Amino acid sequence: MKTVKDAFDVFKTSLAEIYTAPEAEAITSLVITEVTGLSRASVRAFTETELNVVQSERLLTYLDDLKTGKPIQYILGHTEFYGLPIEVNPSVLIPRPETEELVEWILQTIPRNSGYNILDLGTGSGCIPIVLKSKLIDSKVFAIDISPSALETAQRNAAVNKVDITFIEADILSLKTPEITGQKYNVIVSNPPYVTNADKLQMHRNVTDFEPHTALFVPDHDPLLFYNAIAQFATNQLVKGGNLFFEINESYGAETVDMLVKKGFQHIELRQDMAGKDRMIRAILL
Numbered sequence: 001m002k003t004v005k006d007a008f009d010v011f012k013t014s015l016a017e018i019y020t021a022p023e024a025e026a027i028t029s030l031v032i033t034e035v036t037g038l039s040r041a042s043v044r045a046f047t048e049t050e051l052n053v054v055q056s057e058r059l060l061t062y063l064d065d066l067k068t069g070k071p072i073q074y075i076l077g078h079t080e081f082y083g084l085p086i087e088v089n090p091s092v093l094i095p096r097p098e099t100e101e102l103v104e105w106i107l108q109t110i111p112r113n114s115g116y117n118i119l120d121l122g123t124g125s126g127c128i129p130i131v132l133k134s135k136l137i138d139s140k141v142f143a144i145d146i147s148p149s150a151l152e153t154a155q156r157n158a159a160v161n162k163v164d165i166t167f168i169e170a171d172i173l174s175l176k177t178p179e180i181t182g183q184k185y186n187v188i189v190s191n192p193p194y195v196t197n198a199d200k201l202q203m204h205r206n207v208t209d210f211e212p213h214t215a216l217f218v219p220d221h222d223p224l225l226f227y228n229a230i231a232q233f234a235t236n237q238l239v240k241g242g243n244l245f246f247e248i249n250e251s252y253g254a255e256t257v258d259m260l261v262k263k264g265f266q267h268i269e270l271r272q273d274m275a276g277k278d279r280m281i282r283a284i285l286l
């Protein structure tokens with residue numbers, strides 16, 4: 001591979017079995033950007049740019065990794081979420097564009113300078129609370145996860161993005177830690193595990209083989225397991241008028257809304273993601 005164009009060609013052919021052509025192209029330009037230090041725009045515009053031996057060898061190493069189906073974000077060790085740099089590794093889910101839409105909704109809803117208490121349950125890389133804290137700077141933000149290595153990643157992400165968040169190791173299914181239960185929240189948000197075995201069959205191998213199963217899967221017989229527990233917790237821990245935000249499984253929108261109605265939530269709104277799938281819920285506790 002002597003030029004950027006050669007690299008595009010080699011990657012395209014080698015990745016054709018795993019990725020669609022546009023996916024392969026997007027991945028290739030990310031990798032070339034990483035290796036050459038050029039901007040993404042120049043990588044695409046100046047494909048005759050020459051690669052030196054070191055660059056070309058590094059590209060081939062990345063390609064070997066990509067051919068195993070490993071997601072590019074894990075290979076590079078970082079991604080972007082809502083414009084912020086986020087370190088990722090196999091202990092955390094790779095942040096999804098749908099979750100950016102959820103964050104966008106929260107930011108449109110929550111007044112600035114409100115000094116709100118915000119809690120994120122099952123934080124993973126910390127992408128949700130980090131964006132919220134960086135935009136709502138006078139809020140107090142708390143986040144929990146069951147996985148110590150996810151929390152370490154989230155701590156590093158908060159440090160890199162220079163935001164102050166209280167991270168606590170805890171299980172969504174038994175939230176008894178006094179540091180969490182000792183106060184009320186204006187906003188509780190969660191993108192908990194929601195993938196069932198039935199969904200798994202339709203998922204890309206690079207998700208199911210590489211991303212953390214604790215963050216993804218829920219038992220088939222109880223797809224709302226985490227939503228029930230969080231809603232129950234929220235009925236005690238939200239202030240009057242407080243907001244609960246969920247990212248949800250597209251197949252369980254109606255069930256999740258029903259469950260929230262039964263628990264006494266009001267003004268429940270179900271929204272679709274950009275693919276038109278039921279993906280987010282906002283509910284208020286009056």
Ligand code: GLN
Nearest residue numbers: 191192193194195215216
């Ligand atoms: N949206 C993710 C996926 O499709 C799942 C996220 C989750 O389980 N919370 O892989």
